[in-house]
Amino acid sequence: MTELEELAGRLRRFAEAREWQRFHTPKNLAMALAGEAGELVAEFQWLTPEESAAVMGDPEAAARVRSEIADVMIYLSRLADTLGIDLVEAAHAKLDEGDRRYDVETYRGTIKKAPPLP
Amino acid sequence: MTELEELAGRLRRFAEAREWQRFHTPKNLAMALAGEAGELVAEFQWLTPEESAAVMGDPEAAARVRSEIADVMIYLSRLADTLGIDLVEAAHAKLDEGDRRYDVETYRGTIKKAPPLP
Amino acid sequence: MTELEELAGRLRRFAEAREWQRFHTPKNLAMALAGEAGELVAEFQWLTPEESAAVMGDPEAAARVRSEIADVMIYLSRLADTLGIDLVEAAHAKLDEGDRRYDVETYRGTIKKAPPLP
Amino acid sequence: MTELEELAGRLRRFAEAREWQRFHTPKNLAMALAGEAGELVAEFQWLTPEESAAVMGDPEAAARVRSEIADVMIYLSRLADTLGIDLVEAAHAKLDEGDRRYDVETYRGTIKKAPPLP
Numbered sequence: 001m002t003e004l005e006e007l008a009g010r011l012r013r014f015a016e017a018r019e020w021q022r023f024h025t026p027k028n029l030a031m032a033l034a035g036e037a038g039e040l041v042a043e044f045q046w047l048t049p050e051e052s053a054a055v056m057g058d059p060e061a062a063a064r065v066r067s068e069i070a071d072v073m074i075y076l077s078r079l080a081d082t083l084g085i086d087l088v089e090a091a092h093a094k095l096d097e098g099d100r101r102y103d104v105e106t107y108r109g110t111i112k113k114a115p116p117l118p
Numbered sequence: 119m120t121e122l123e124e125l126a127g128r129l130r131r132f133a134e135a136r137e138w139q140r141f142h143t144p145k146n147l148a149m150a151l152a153g154e155a156g157e158l159v160a161e162f163q164w165l166t167p168e169e170s171a172a173v174m175g176d177p178e179a180a181a182r183v184r185s186e187i188a189d190v191m192i193y194l195s196r197l198a199d200t201l202g203i204d205l206v207e208a209a210h211a212k213l214d215e216g217d218r219r220y221d222v223e224t225y226r227g228t229i230k231k232a233p234p235l236p
Numbered sequence: 237m238t239e240l241e242e243l244a245g246r247l248r249r250f251a252e253a254r255e256w257q258r259f260h261t262p263k264n265l266a267m268a269l270a271g272e273a274g275e276l277v278a279e280f281q282w283l284t285p286e287e288s289a290a291v292m293g294d295p296e297a298a299a300r301v302r303s304e305i306a307d308v309m310i311y312l313s314r315l316a317d318t319l320g321i322d323l324v325e326a327a328h329a330k331l332d333e334g335d336r337r338y339d340v341e342t343y344r345g346t347i348k349k350a351p352p353l354p
Numbered sequence: 355m356t357e358l359e360e361l362a363g364r365l366r367r368f369a370e371a372r373e374w375q376r377f378h379t380p381k382n383l384a385m386a387l388a389g390e391a392g393e394l395v396a397e398f399q400w401l402t403p404e405e406s407a408a409v410m411g412d413p414e415a416a417a418r419v420r421s422e423i424a425d426v427m428i429y430l431s432r433l434a435d436t437l438g439i440d441l442v443e444a445a446h447a448k449l450d451e452g453d454r455r456y457d458v459e460t461y462r463g464t465i466k467k468a469p470p471l472p
Contacts, residue, residue, distance in 0.1 A: 027170035038274015052145035156392010263406035
């Protein structure tokens with residue numbers, strides 16, 4: 001069992017022990033994920049890019065960022081589990097596409113959105 | 119090397135090959151993550167809870183949901199890597215806290231937000 | 237002066253009195269808006285559609301929803317002001333487009349996304 | 355009738371003509387708003403703060419930003435209308451609170467989050 005399967009299993013048991021399955025629809029879990037992503041982005045909203053790069057040097061800010069990232073991971077893992085999606089596999093499939101869409105020569109130093117693949 | 123370390127490594131090399139490191143500040147990656155979480159929530163916005171639970175039965179919707187979940191995973195993994203945070207470890211630490219905050223008797227069938235730990 | 241111009245003016249003076257102009261870049265205000273939108277969506281995440289329609293009947297939930305909506309409005313107004321965009325005019329322009337994209341016969345009872353205009 | 359009441363009325367008629375009322379629950383509208391806020395934040399994600407301040411000088415980027423801001427305004431207006439909330443009044447009430455929480459001397463040049471009012 002991979003570490004992600006283990007995490008998904010713990011989340012499943014956490015929800016089942018509290019009879020939360022009826023709350024954990026994909027719709028609701030996507031909302032919870034968006035809410036946590038909002039809290040995470042709020043941690044960085046007034047920081048300069050340079051301050052954001054140094055955020056882990058401030059113990060209080062680091063603890064908040066780590067906690068928000070954990071919340072996003074928890075809902076992402078739970079959502080993927082309810083939908084039967086393998087997170088790492090899905091990410092690699094998207095990156096295979098990225099390798100084709102963002103060829104190294106054209107996109108060196110330029111991060112514009114590529115046109116969709118034909 | 120775990121599958122998450124492998125994914126983070128691939129993302130790092132993807133960014134380095136295109137000289138995108140200066141774009142990949144924690145601030146910008148948190149924004150990209152929030153943007154993708156927005157696209158994911160949009161996939162479910164007009165669905166009933168029941169329709170959302172059946173979304174993987176529709177091949178086109180399933181492909182879009184899988185693609186949006188992959189995008190969230192990609193930016194979450196990249197953000198955690200730039201900050202030196204272990205996603206699975208951080209999630210387990212938050213769940214340890216959840217075990218204490220959401221005791222099974224009090225929260226059975228009730229998903230209200232618990233007060234912070236003392 | 238319209239009520240929206242008055243609100244934008246009050247927000248401008250609020251920021252200037254505290255010398256917050258350097259924090260209020262469009263980038264940062266868009267982040268703050270996304271963060272508040274995340275808090276707003278979180279208010280509804282575990283509610284059934286029916287419960288969400290009755291949310292204003294619960295005084296505590298109503299106060300939280302009103303407060304989150306106010307926060308979104310504040311950052312939206314401030315962002316539009318820094319960019320020189322008229323919120324109501326921009327909304328009407330988008331609705332003119334919506335009138336053409338979503339013709340009444342085709343979209344009656346169906347809320348699928350329309351293809352872009354040619 | 356204020357310009358915001360007029361906009362809300364147009365949106366109400368737009369939804370009624372297409373029989374979309376059952377889709378427009380507060381839960382779903384909050385999701386749509388979060389989705390659009392995500393698209394807006396994505397417009398700024400790779401820009402430096404300085405580039406974000408100059409975004410309206412680029413006609414294509416300006417049109418996209420204006421369109422995303424319009425979408426946020428549309429869903430915010432529609433959501434407030436379904437809940438019976440006056441957007442401008444709610445924003446002023448929150449600013450009254452802000453005047454008390456963020457006193458000018460303490461917060462000059464500092465944008466940290468204030469503690470809640472007693």
